Amino acid sequence: MLINELKLAKELIRRPSITPKDAGAINLLAKNLRSLGFKCQVMNFKNIKNLYAKLGKSSPKFCYAGHTDVVPPGNIKEWSVNPFKPAVKNNKLIGRGANDMKASIACFVAAVSKFKTKNKKFKGSISLLITGDEEGVAINGTKRVVKYLKRKREKIKFCLIGEPTNPNRLGEMIKIGRRGSITGRLTVIGAKGHVAYPHRANNPSNTMVKILKRIMRKLISIIMMVNILIKISMIIWK
Numbered sequence: 535m536l537i538n539e540l541k542l543a544k545e546l547i548r549r550p551s552i553t554p555k556d557a558g559a560i561n562l563l564a565k566n567l568r569s570l571g572f573k574c575q576v577m578n579f580k581n582i583k584n585l586y587a588k589l590g591k592s593s594p595k596f597c598y599a600g601h602t603d604v605v606p607p608g609n610i611k612e613w614s615v616n617p618f619k620p621a622v623k624n625n626k627l628i629g630r631g632a633n634d635m636k637a638s639i640a641c642f643v644a645a646v647s648k649f650k651t652k653n654k655k656f657k658g659s660i661s662l663l664i665t666g667d668e669e670g671v672a673i674n675g676t677k678r679v680v681k682y683l684k685r686k687r688e689k690i691k692f693c694l695i696g697e698p699t700n701p702n703r704l705g706e707m708i709k710i711g712r713r714g715s716i717t718g719r720l721t722v723i724g725a726k727g728h729v730a731y732p733h734r735a736n737n738p739s740n741t742m743v744k745i746l747k748r749i750m751r752k753l754i755s756i757i758m759m760v761n762i763l764i765k766i767s768m769i770i771w772k
């Protein structure tokens with residue numbers, strides 16, 4: 535059985551799965567994967583739906599990891615199409631999650647369906663670890679599923695993250711890692727004073743800006759070192 539990537543991508547986009555809502559996206563995916571012979575396990579952690587689907591049992595174990603949740607569409611009037619009614623314009627699929635990352639999931643599933651028709655029996659196994667909580671706090675998503683898999687002694691040898699990575703053309707880059715995050719608490723104590731005597735006061739905002747500037751400079755040089763400059767503005771704003 536062959537699965538069409540565009541059809542599946544559109545079906546997924548039609549589900550408004552804005553984190554933490556699933557809107558039927560995980561079940562739709564599970565249904566398609568079951569039709570290919572995958573064993574699907576839908577895992578609910580708190581209000582989040584996750585999916586671990588597996589085809590075959592032997593090693594090496596290859597896993598595709600991704601997410602079905604999307605960020606809010608913002609002002610719908612600013613879209614050229616309804617973000618949850620996908621359309622193809624100028625050879626481009628437009629809709630919320632078309633890029634990040636429902637089309638990627640659909641392409642992978644379609645690729646597996648093609649691979650299966652040519653390789654009835656193959657060495658190894660293919661799995662998909664899909665979460666509905668990547669764009670949000672990401673506590674009840676991949677982390678919890680990985681914990682579960684560890685408990686079950688399910689070892690994954692290779693993992694492909696299907697996130698959009700190539701800004702200009704397909705195959706532009708392959709990354710061996712993605713961004714991380716750091717959280718800290720910063721308290722700057724100032725000194726109040728009269729506006730007529732500013733030299734006697736200490737505005738903590740000024741100090742804060744200086745500190746943030748230094749952190750930012752450090753961050754930039756680290757990021758440049760690991761060659762993920764493209765994502766830099768996102769990191770700073772996140």
Ligand SMILES: [Zn+2]
Pocket residue numbers: 601634635668697698
């Ligand atoms: Zn993503």
